[in-house]
Amino acid sequence: MSNPPPLIRLYIRSVAIGFGVAAVFVGLLLGLDIGGLRRLILGSDAGLIAVGMLWIFNGIIYAGVQFAWAVMAMAERDDGPPRGRRARLTGRLAAMPARAESGGNRGNRGRDIPEDLLLQVGAR
Numbered sequence: 001m002s003n004p005p006p007l008i009r010l011y012i013r014s015v016a017i018g019f020g021v022a023a024v025f026v027g028l029l030l031g032l033d034i035g036g037l038r039r040l041i042l043g044s045d046a047g048l049i050a051v052g053m054l055w056i057f058n059g060i061i062y063a064g065v066q067f068a069w070a071v072m073a074m075a076e077r078d079d080g081p082p083r084g085r086r087a088r089l090t091g092r093l094a095a096m097p098a099r100a101e102s103g104g105n106r107g108n109r110g111r112d113i114p115e116d117l118l119l120q121v122g123a124r
Helices: 006-031 034-042 047-073 115-121
Strands: none
Touching (some): 034 047
16 A cells, blocks of 8 residues: 555644544543533433543644644745835835815714604613
8 A cells, every 4th residue: 555645644643633632622621620521511311422422522623733833834935025014114114194074973963853753762
């Protein structure tokens, strides 16, 4: 049997790490009896199913996070010139006049609202 491609190996390794971390997490969750979870699980007929579900669902989350972390860590470092906000401004900034129009309704504060509508909402 041939070796799987590198991306598949990375995925399998990430899934193994994720489910390992999930096992530690569920073990600590039950060992420290967070929120009375251990007592609840031990006192239930479906306790084993609950532990399995905790492990599986947390394993899926942690495996996805581990794989995303590994893929993003593979990115090549860009040593080019700085881009975006890191670039310095080269031109001179100058103030520019701006004309402001009146909002028109600022001083109104409800004087144009019909009286019957004000009575409906209990405003006056």
